[in-house]
Amino acid sequence: MTNIFPPPPSTQGYSLRKANENDLDDITKIHIEGFVEEPMDNYCYPYRFDHTEDHFRWMKEEYQYYLDNPEKFALHVAEAPEQPGGAEGARPKPMAIAVWNTNVLAKAPPLNRGLDQRKDANKKHVEAYAKVSGKRYQPHGFFYEWTEKQITLSVLTVLPKFRRQGVGTMMTRWGIDAVKEKRWPVTVCASPMGRLLYAHLKFEVIGIEVIQAEDEEESFSSTVMVLFSEV
Template identity: 65%
Template sequence: MNDFPAPVPTPGYKLRNATLDDLDEITNIHIDGFIEEPMDDYCYPLRFEQYADHFKWLSVEYQYYLENPHKYVVQVAEAQRQDEGDATADAKPVALAVWNLSVLADAPNLNRGLDQRKDAIPKRVEAYIDVAGRRYKPLGIFSEWAEKQLTLSVLTVLPKFRRRGIATQMVSRGISHAIGKGWPVTVCASPMGELLYSHLGFKRIGTETIQAGDEEESFSSAVMVLLP
């Protein structure tokens, strides 16, 4: 992802690739930014009651992304702190994006701790993993473009920093990268995310539904693509 074009600056914010030094900040952004995320509500309904457990295993997940840079790129948007008028104070990450830039590339199995964590309903997480794992396989929702696509896997902005153009800036950078390759950008979007992606030109091509076994409860995402 180092060949991404330079983003158009959003005043007061800058984008950069994350490192392992950002792991705690990234984990916090995910938890606070996805407070109303349907997938997290469905798979991890006890994430706030079992906060320490959720933080631990979510950190494992983001460490996995950071340690497999051939497949994933994690980016943060930083807001420049202004303590007592000092605009040069340390920057603080306020938004997060994870791009899957090599969707068919192998990576080690991610240990999600389903045999021991208390924040999750394991069969729901397993149902999600099963459906997500078929997205790029023959007849999968994104199989048409095979390895020549850029998938946005995660995008979230802390609530107090929304509606400032940060999410648009982060997605636009990925779009520019994909356009340079002649690739589409693909995403499975929550209802709130669908509004943003539609504004940026993505088209809805279907629906992905996650449902564990015979449960009545489920959640659905909008399957969307931005063609080059």
């Protein structure tokens, strides 16, 4: 059964809604444009700008996966009623995305990352990332302490021209409000840009997660953060 959470909020004319399959192309474009400088994407998909069609295909597959598993994930898009260059009366297009893991211990089929087929990825790096991130909810993992009583923000990005307008805050507050009465924490592994937003929202730093493939010096790290709900 799909988890029941509060309706999305809105801010400064922007609105938040659940994504659907009609949004997949827009969502994929937002991910690609929004994560140009994202350390994780640079590490795992270093050839994405050389193999753009390949990257688009497999990122779209990933977001389809989130839609196909609503008992575990909530995928949201944000929209603006009026967008620069848009035709009058045109349907607003999504300009930000968020993925929440709303049921962290729920079983779901493994995500097919296509590592034996795609050309945009560094297979060894993606496998290193999957290995480390898969331990977050296991004993001695960063999020194990709260087991299933938490909600995790897995993905958040806003198109560059719509940033610094409260959209990221609006999307993050959905999760904060979703677990407020339950007194569950909100957890996230933050990029350098994301860390500034979450710190502003009073998230606390509890550690650093390092992704590094065996026998390599190259690595990237995320700031592990948590916000404890208050009623």
